[in-house]
Structure formats: structure tokens, C-alpha cells
Amino acid sequence: MAKALVxxxxxxxxxxALTRVLTERGWQVETLSRADGNLLEMSFLEDRLGQAGADAVFNAVAWTQVDDAEDHPEEALLINRTLPDALARVLKALGRGHLVHFSTDFVFSGPHQHPWREDDAPNPASVYGRTKLAGEEAVLRVLPERSCVLRTAWLFGPGRKNFVDVILAACRKRDAISVVHDQFGSPTYSLDLAQWSAELAEKGATGIWHAVNSGQASWCELASEAIALTAGPCRLEPIASSQWPQKAQRPVYSVLDTGKLSEFLGKKPRPWPQALREYLFSEYLSGTQSGKEGIH
Ligand SMILES: NC(=O)c1ccc[n+]([C@@H]2O[C@H](COP(=O)([O-])OP(=O)(O)OC[C@H]3O[C@@H](n4cnc5c(N)ncnc54)[C@H](OP(=O)(O)O)[C@@H]3O)[C@@H](O)[C@H]2O)c1
Structure with missing residues (x-):
């Protein structure tokens, strides 16, 4: 049985999502979290990774508060670059274990004429995007032979409050909500991403991968689909980003190309509206959504 450390x-x-999917696929899964100790302490990481003897280490820890990162660039850098760099170094020294690291569409800014490919030049517009880019570069520099970086985007799924949950909660309280309609990205189901991650790890994939569901949407289109599927009672008002000022600059277009992932999987990732339906009908409406804060 393959061993994973998440x-x-x-x-x-x-x-x-990774813990759940890897367990379902027959992996023996251990987790490592804040409650176990200080992940930024090298000796602690060396001990825990050494003891785990994992075939694959999945790093889903990140500073994901995009606006807060503007005020805390050093702390964001510690989590988004120093930690993955340390993980890669420890695995290199151990001589075993694949590192599956996650990054973001926010390494791009746009505008762009077509979905961003893995070999397009990144140009992050925010502290979050810059620290995530530094993290992916560190991993691929230190452990190129045994690491992959999965850039994902606009996640929704069970277990922690996300954009879709926030919209549906707001919709229950208000007659109308305003949502940005001039930023476009790739909405993605966390459980689908976890499946692709497991498959890539099982095949020992290396390099950068764009790992998102097919299709594209504005935030307003994603909200509209979620509200329609749940027969939500409120009205949606599409607005421009300038009417919703935020501390960090967001990409106007960060849709990711899924050609490389499709070739690997032997099929296109399913379209995001189909994945959204599964999330809403199998998880959200059946009440398994726990609703912890933390939207990106
Ligand atoms: N969510 C999105 O829409 C999105 C979009 C693009 C890319 N991504 C990328 O996908 C990956 C996963 O994101 P996510 O949405 O799952 O993030 P998330 O829900 O915000 O989870 C982040 C995790 O990191 C942990 N963490 C943060 N700081 C820590 C610290 N100092 N010590 C120990 N643990 C710490 C958190 O623990 P606590 O719960 O204890 O704080 C939490 O378990 C990240 O690499 C992110 O950049 C996400």
C-alpha cells in the first residue's frame, strides 16, 4: 500500500479532499498540520518526514488570504516559499518520496487571448501570486526529478467555506447581491483536483501542470450557476472590479489551459458546471459542508 503524507x-x-480521495484510492494516509508542531522548523520537518517514510508528500498548506498577504508579505513568503523549499530539501536528503505541491492561477495577471499554458511566462500582480511563484520555482529547482507543481484555481468543495458557500449564504439573507463580472477564471472542484493529484503522484509526474475543471467563468457566472442550481431566491447584479475594490490586484483573465492534463488523463477534465452540480447535490445540500472560514 502506498503511503501519503498530506x-x-x-x-x-x-x-x-486529498485525505479523503487518497484513502478511497487505497493509500495509507497520514496528515501533518499546525496542531502537530511548527512546520517552519527544519528539524521538526526532518523528523516527521523521516518517520512518515511517505511515497508521496502532498503540500496543501499555504497562505491563501490574498488581500492579507499585501500587509504580511514576509509571513506569506515563509508559508508559500520557505516551507515548500524546505520540504523539497528534506526529501532530497532522504533520497525518497515524491513532492506534489500546489500553486495558483494568480501567478498570471492578463489580459490574454487564450487560456494560459504551463510554458507561458508568469507575471503575478499580487504578493500572494509572487510568493506562490517563488514556491513553485524553489520546489522545481531543488527536487526536479521527484516533484510536480499543480496550478489550480477558484476552488469549491466540502470541508471549508469557499466562494460558492459565501454566495449561497449571502443569497439567503439578501434580495440582491453584486458580484464581479469582469474577471475570468477556471472554477475547480477540490475533489476532482484531489483525484488528478493522486493520479499524477501514482505515475511519478514531474514539472508544472495546470489542474482545473474545463471551461471558464466570471465570478458572477459562477455565482449565478450556484444560485440557479439551488433555486436561490435572490437577484444577481453583475458589477465591475472597480465597484468592488480589494487590497490585492486580481488577474482579469486567469483561465488555465487543460491540454497537458487532458493528455495525461486520456480525457478532458469534466466541465466546471457538472462538477458544481455534484458538489451542491452530493455535499452542500446534503449538509456535509462544515463551513469553516477561509475564502480565496
Ligand atoms: N482556494 C482556492 O481557490 C485556490 C485557488 C488557487 C490555488 N490554490 C492553492 O491550492 C492550495 C490549497 O488551498 P486551499 O484553498 O485548500 O487552502 P486553505 O483551505 O486556506 O488551507 C490552507 C491550509 O494551510 C494551513 N496553514 C496555513 N498556514 C499554516 C501554518 N503557518 N502552519 C501550518 N499550517 C498552516 C491551514 O491550516 P489552518 O486551518 O490551521 O489555518 C490549512 O490547513 C494552496 O497551495 C493554494 O495556494 C487555492
């Missing part, structure tokens, strides 16, 4: 596997949106 960082962030108890509380993170993606971490919980």
Missing part, C-alpha cells in the same frame, strides 16, 4: 490534510479545503 500537509494541511485536516483543515484545508484541498487538504481534506
Amino acid at each position: 500537509l494541511g490534510g485536516v483543515t484545508g479545503l484541498l487538504g481534506q
